[in-house]
Amino acid sequence: MAVATDLIAKTDEQKAITEMVRQFADEKILPNAEHYDHEDEFPAPIVEQMKDLGLFGVTIPEEYGGMGLDLTTYAMIVEELSRGWISISGIVNTHFIGSYLLMKFGTEEQKQKYLARMATGEIRAAFSLSEPECGSDVQAIKTTARKLDGAYEINGQKMWVTNGLLSSLVFVLVKTDPSAEPKYKGMTCFIAEKEPGVSENSGEYAGFTVPPKIKKLGYKGVESTELVFDGYRCPAENILGGEEAGLGQGFVQMMDALEVGRVNVAARGVGIAQRALELALRYSQERKAFGKEIAQHQAIQFKLADMATQVEAARLLTLRAARLKDAGERSDLEAGMAKLFASEAGRFCVEESLRIHGGYGYSKEYEVERLYRDAPLLLIGEGTSEIQRMVIGRKLLQRHKI
């Protein structure tokens, strides 16, 4: 009898792609992650190879030089990259959100101008909502843009911008009408251009400063920065969707992008959880205690069983959210559930794996130490677990209103 395995079934191409990315992670990412993590250094040679492989244009339509693949395939790729190192998927992640914003809301001119160069990775994109004093409460942002002589002058400070320094484009959410009620109607998304790798921009990008990268617990190698806008002038045509259609639409656009962003983070959770499980399976069959491999002790087997169950459930939730989105169906609730569950599964599995590794897990000699520092990023980035629960709760009540 046929068994319905729609969620995990892969097309021939998806199989070939995930095989390729897994091999790439095994041969190029995993053997080098320790070095880049330790030095907190941008993994430039790996990123260059990723450009050649086409990994920056996965979801960008073919007419703009991308591969035109769906969110599901993208999620499969992200899982494999994150299994190698979540910083690598972080380098692709904000770029993916930026290209999604352009594809969905950009004008034809904006698409022509940026997408082809984004598909090859020639230019990379970041996106920015958080500020020093607000993260989850997006409507509390203070950065403003005021129209002066045909352009918008942006003033304010942004925080936690992944790829903040090396990107060429930042999709930045600011207030264009601070007195708007409700507040979100006064928010606009600008495509802020800058010189990649430059801290103090000058000339046409003057007033756009990227302070030194923030030092973090984990998620190293990819820079997280503040952005300081001080009289930075952004042309009106750089409003996402154009001035006429895009002014005041920033909040809605960003929330839409965060929905696919949640599937993306969920896939990263699956990847890191999967890796933690692999390491635990290996170590527990090598290490002996009380006369046998520790994997033969029920206490360890229970941990392995719980980890594997979490990985599988997280993967299924992620693929379901992605497939719903690809089918054009509503997936906000599912994406929130996937993000919540998979990021928590990542945290759970790395901790269990660390415990299984005992003292060695706590040493820098073993990979699981890095995973333990990397995993918490996913609990916070693109909506904390608490925010996910709020979103899920509200959506549930909306869908089941009596």
Add this chain to the structure above:
Amino acid sequence: MKICVLVKEVPDAAVEKRIDPSTGRLDRSGERNLNPYDTHAIEAAMQIREGGSDVEEIVAVTMGPESAVRALHKAVSLGADRSVHLSDDSLAGSDVAATGYALAKTLQRESPDLVLLGQQSDDGECYTIGAVVADHLQMPSLTQVIKLDVEDGAKLRCERQAEYGYDTVSVEMPAVISVGDAINEPRYPSLKAIMGAKKKPLDAVAAGDVGIESDHVGEAGSQVQCGDFKPPPEKAGGEIIEDEDTDETVEKIVAWLDERKLL
């Protein structure tokens, strides 16, 4: 120059090899993939082309069941221009000699200047198919080649892995060369190449199309008789010497080695 690369679909390396008790042959079920050694052969062909030789075509050729199409897709995603799939029920059960004959017949239709292949398959590991094919095609054959250069467009200068160091051998083309994995580092197929693989021409041929005589292939046409194959015995646990007094331990180890005439 026209290069044909022989490729094979094999069980994935992660799948443990075992003998199927019902057939007495290698169990080839489960996940399958392109034989890793063959990816080095494709890469070698690509490097000949990129090295400036006039390579007009790189053709991947396989013999295998319907599922082998996936291996051909991988081969073209790695750079081959098109592929040929020899598939026929009459070929099932062919041994190495019969397979070599069938592949040679398929290659004859292509008239290649150079046939490349991986030195061994990940499943059967016979190392011999290249020599069998070369014999049928009446071409020189070199195996375990780890460096390959085209000279004057008609000759190959090869380094062949030997027990100690390597031999340098010069051969005239056409030739059949099997390569080792030290020859190069195969590239990764790009997303574009993977997505385009199904669009490259794939020529499906049956035994009759290439003039294979049916009594030379399949179980009937094979000399090898599958007997009572069994998995190799499990390794013994070994002897563990606890190191309490190091001098004594060394003596014990030396005595153990001496007993077995290993010193």
